[in-house]
Amino acid sequence: MHDTIRPLVEMTGVTRIFPGVTALDNVNFQLLAGEVHVLFGENGAGKSTLISILSGVYPQSTGSVKLMGEEVSFGSVADAKAKGVAAVFQEFSLVPTLSVAKNIFLGSEPMIGPFIDRRKMEVEARKLFADLGFDIDVRAPVATLSRAQQQMTEIAKAIHSNAQVLILDEPTASLTERETKTLFRIVSEAKARGVGIVYISHRIQEFSVIADRITVLRDGKLIGTVAIADTTPSSLVEMMTGRAVGEIYPTIACADAPQVVMSVRGLHAWGVAGVDIDVRAGEVLGVAGLVGSGKSRAFRAALGLMSIDAGSVILNGKDLTGAATRKFLQQGVFYLPPDRKTEGLILSATARQNINLSLLFRDDVSTSTGLSHARMNSLSTGIARKVDLTDAFMARPVANLSGGNQQKALFGKGFGRDYEIYIFDEPTVGVDMGTRAALYRLIKELAEAGKAVVVISSDLPEAMNLAHRLLVFAGGRISAEYIGADINENNVLKAFFDTKGEAA
Amino acid sequence: MTVNTETIAGPESKTSFAPWRILRSLFLRAGVLPFFLIAALLIFSLASAQFLTVQNLTNVARQSVYLVLVSLGQMVVLITGGFDLSVGTAIALTSVVSATAMVAASVLFPDAVWIVISLGILSGLGAALTIGMINGVGIAIFGVSPFIMTLGVQSVGAGVALFITGGVPISGLPFEFGDFFGFARIAGIPVPVLLALIAILVMWIVMNRMRTGTQIYAIGGNIKAAHLSGIHTKRTLFISYLTCSLLASMAGILLTARVESGETNLGGTITLESIAACVIAGVSLRGGIGRVENVVLGAFFIVLVQNGMNVMQIGSYMQMVLLGSLLILAVVIDQLRYRMLLGKR
Numbered sequence: 001m002h003d004t005i006r007p008l009v010e011m012t013g014v015t016r017i018f019p020g021v022t023a024l025d026n027v028n029f030q031l032l033a034g035e036v037h038v039l040f041g042e043n044g045a046g047k048s049t050l051i052s053i054l055s056g057v058y059p060q061s062t063g064s065v066k067l068m069g070e071e072v073s074f075g076s077v078a079d080a081k082a083k084g085v086a087a088v089f090q091e092f093s094l095v096p097t098l099s100v101a102k103n104i105f106l107g108s109e110p111m112i113g114p115f116i117d118r119r120k121m122e123v124e125a126r127k128l129f130a131d132l133g134f135d136i137d138v139r140a141p142v143a144t145l146s147r148a149q150q151q152m153t154e155i156a157k158a159i160h161s162n163a164q165v166l167i168l169d170e171p172t173a174s175l176t177e178r179e180t181k182t183l184f185r186i187v188s189e190a191k192a193r194g195v196g197i198v199y200i201s202h203r204i205q206e207f208s209v210i211a212d213r214i215t216v217l218r219d220g221k222l223i224g225t226v227a228i229a230d231t232t233p234s235s236l237v238e239m240m241t242g243r244a245v246g247e248i249y250p251t252i253a254c255a256d257a258p259q260v261v262m263s264v265r266g267l268h269a270w271g272v273a274g275v276d277i278d279v280r281a282g283e284v285l286g287v288a289g290l291v292g293s294g295k296s297r298a299f300r301a302a303l304g305l306m307s308i309d310a311g312s313v314i315l316n317g318k319d320l321t322g323a324a325t326r327k328f329l330q331q332g333v334f335y336l337p338p339d340r341k342t343e344g345l346i347l348s349a350t351a352r353q354n355i356n357l358s359l360l361f362r363d364d365v366s367t368s369t370g371l372s373h374a375r376m377n378s379l380s381t382g383i384a385r386k387v388d389l390t391d392a393f394m395a396r397p398v399a400n401l402s403g404g405n406q407q408k409a410l411f412g413k414g415f416g417r418d419y420e421i422y423i424f425d426e427p428t429v430g431v432d433m434g435t436r437a438a439l440y441r442l443i444k445e446l447a448e449a450g451k452a453v454v455v456i457s458s459d460l461p462e463a464m465n466l467a468h469r470l471l472v473f474a475g476g477r478i479s480a481e482y483i484g485a486d487i488n489e490n491n492v493l494k495a496f497f498d499t500k501g502e503a504a
Numbered sequence: 505m506t507v508n509t510e511t512i513a514g515p516e517s518k519t520s521f522a523p524w525r526i527l528r529s530l531f532l533r534a535g536v537l538p539f540f541l542i543a544a545l546l547i548f549s550l551a552s553a554q555f556l557t558v559q560n561l562t563n564v565a566r567q568s569v570y571l572v573l574v575s576l577g578q579m580v581v582l583i584t585g586g587f588d589l590s591v592g593t594a595i596a597l598t599s600v601v602s603a604t605a606m607v608a609a610s611v612l613f614p615d616a617v618w619i620v621i622s623l624g625i626l627s628g629l630g631a632a633l634t635i636g637m638i639n640g641v642g643i644a645i646f647g648v649s650p651f652i653m654t655l656g657v658q659s660v661g662a663g664v665a666l667f668i669t670g671g672v673p674i675s676g677l678p679f680e681f682g683d684f685f686g687f688a689r690i691a692g693i694p695v696p697v698l699l700a701l702i703a704i705l706v707m708w709i710v711m712n713r714m715r716t717g718t719q720i721y722a723i724g725g726n727i728k729a730a731h732l733s734g735i736h737t738k739r740t741l742f743i744s745y746l747t748c749s750l751l752a753s754m755a756g757i758l759l760t761a762r763v764e765s766g767e768t769n770l771g772g773t774i775t776l777e778s779i780a781a782c783v784i785a786g787v788s789l790r791g792g793i794g795r796v797e798n799v800v801l802g803a804f805f806i807v808l809v810q811n812g813m814n815v816m817q818i819g820s821y822m823q824m825v826l827l828g829s830l831l832i833l834a835v836v837i838d839q840l841r842y843r844m845l846l847g848k849r
Contacts, residue, residue, distance in 0.1 A: 057732075076731075076734065077731070077732045077733075077734060078733070078734025078735075079734075081734060082734075089732070093726075093728065093729040093732040093733065094726065094729055095721070095722045095725035095726045095729050095730060095733075095792065096725055096726060096792070097721060097724070097725035097726075097788075097792035097793050098718070098721060098722060098725055098792075102718060102722075103733075106718065106722055106729075106730070106733040106735070107733040107734035107735050108734075109715055109718065111715070114714060115709075115713045115714060116713055116714060116715060116718065118713070
């Protein structure tokens with residue numbers, strides 16, 4: 001049935017243009033039956049665009065997509081699914097209010113006449129999970145499940161459609177080691193059945209276990225496709241970044257005797273189970289951990305963005321436990337939120353308006369005679385120079401800027417007031433190489449000017465390379481702290497999964 | 505506030521711990537409605553001996569038919585994550601159009617009274633169908649916010665209804681129309697109640713046992729996920745608004761039969777009442793959540809409160825104040841419940 005020579009999927013010269021951005025530029029991609037083909041690249045390299053085209057989310061601008069030798073153009077995700085291409089997206093495509101079984105069969109419910117056959121639906125859903133070796137209550141609403149369970153529901157949903165092509169977008173990002181093993185077993189079984197699997201992951205250490213071939217993308221362009229046997233992790237990273245490892249990270253000088261400016265003690269909050277943190281001036285504190293490890297939540301709770309169950313937050317000797325975020329800003333703490341689109345920026349406003357917002361509480365801007373727009377604009381122009389945004393970009397609505405320029409605007413908000421502490425939560429998510437280097441330079445300047453800098457990042461090399469001191473979170477606690485030379489991948493990865501004494 | 509209603513509901517809760525926990529879990533699972541219902545029954549039966557009589561409660565059941573129908577429609581659009589402010593207009597327009605059609609048709613077919621009635625009903629339903637279609641096109645296809653779309657349509661429909669009648673009620677409807685749809689009984693059950701029971705049953709089956717229902721829940725729960733699962737989200741939204749208008753129209757026909765004339769002011773306060781009935785019954789304003797049986801009970805509760813206030817001789821102006829407050833209180837308590845549910849995780 002499966003012609004092993006004829007590829008399952010053949011994409012040739014595929015280009016996708018969004019207003020102002022070429023997200024995918026003349027890329028060729030081939031998937032064979034029974035292979036796991038990894039897509040590798042930075043955020044914004046075009047991986048998501050490629051799988052979106054392949055799974056029918058939107059069509060390519062030019063180029064051809066062939067499925068089993070036949071030219072196809074999918075009208076919708078459902079259309080692609082009907083033709084045998086199923087995708088598990090990074091953003092969950094589950095309905096939180098519906099049950100697991102209903103989610104799996106959504107759009108393809110078993111019917112008796114005009115009625116849904118609920119019994120059959122539940123029986124089949126149970127059987128599906130039994131085959132996957134995963135224990136889950138199929139009647140429970142998805143909203144009540146853990147992230148890993150939701151992930152497994154997604155995968156079950158894709159597998160149930162009997163797809164010939166299975167697309168997995170960072171499936172292990174929120175899974176524990178044991179769950180990851182289960183997933184790999186499921187993937188190998190699908191592979192043995194002749195299913196072709198497109199697998200997106202940032203975890204190089206997984207590739208030798210699971211991958212057959214790897215295609216590397218950078219800035220929307222195809223860099224190359226290599227067999228797993230012919231490559232090494234470091235050459236992959238070099239392909240991905242376009243330069244040798246470590247080159248984009250600046251060397252940041254650490255203050256001689258960094259003074260503690262903010263200290264968190266015994267912090268308990270939702271998903272944070274007792275955390276002590278010292279933030280010191282003139283030092284970069286890296287914070288690493290998996291999604292859901294509590295690394296971001298600990299700081300969000302400390303800064304009044306989540307409610308604190310227990311513990312204290314002391315800022316420059318002042319007790320600010322449970323104070324409003326506004327108070328922290330007034331006291332010189334800048335927080336850069338991880339999701340610029342939902343928390344960071346007003347998308348419909350221009351970059352200048354966004355940056356001006358951070359100037360609103362300055363005494364030289366809000367004067368007794370009202371707001372001084374001239375003063376505000378001259379200040380924001382100065383900030384634009386600092387973060388490397390041209391006047392043309394400053395005048396455009398943020399929604400029309402590239403991810404990199406959006407992030408620059410977000411960083412720009414950090415220079416509106418004289419902050420002493422900078423907490424960057426995922427500072428370079430979805431940002432291209434050039435901008436990353438520029439943002440790292442800003443971080444370097446801040447730290448060397450004696451500011452306290454915290455870099456919370458799911459991008460491990462970033463957290464490791466910038467940090468003078470690195471905290472690793474696992475299961476809501478700090479599982480390890482490394483200083484200077486002890487910060488290396490081996491140590492950190494071990495600490496990632498070290499959840500001993502986990503409460504929740 | 506929660507504490508108040510719960511104490512009313514179970515005075516023994518102070519003395520022992522277990523009943524308190526049961527109340528808490530009942531509140532989390534079923535929302536505020538059981539507590540409101542019990543509180544209302546207690547207050548009104550204490551205030552008046554006539555309240556808790558079979559006759560009065562039957563009366564309430566009969567009166568609640570209209571609100572039940574409209575609330576079922578409102579529930580559907582609330583579950584999709586929208587709402588419909590034009591249900592009152594759909595009722596008024598149905599009433600005016602069906603009455604006008606019947607008066608005109610009875611000139612053409614003076615001897616065939618049931619043809620006249622059928623034509624009238626079909627024109628009324630057709631008028632509401634148009635309203636539902638305009639709402640559906642605007643919201644599903646052009647992406648207008650449900651608030652603006654249905655607010656606009658509400659004004660348009662009310663204007664058209666007044667224009668048709670010149671503000672004067674249309675009388676001279678066939679006697680059989682009012683007699684059958686307003687007052688007749690089949691097997692001892694009033695016809696409006698019977699029709700409402702059928703509507704409830706159909707809606708329950710659609711929402712719980714049919715694909716359309718699941719799709720409506722899905723788009724309200726997460727429209728992007730629904731789209732990615734291959735659901736035709738625009739069509740489903742369109743159907744939802746159509747269903748809402750048709751259910752309102754059904755109420756409009758029954759009300760017209762009851763008053764035996766076509767009137768523009770029939771749907772006056774029903775928009776607010778139907779939203780209140782749904783919210784009190786635990787339909788989430790965020791979409792995706794809501795159950796048919798609870799909404800029926802919610803509508804019943806609203807009419808029960810109105811009846812109780814009448815029995816207690818509370819003036820209609822004060823009733824407006826109380827009803828609005830009840831709606832806000834229900835939403836506030838719903839927020840508390842949401843927070844408690846999140847806190848439990």
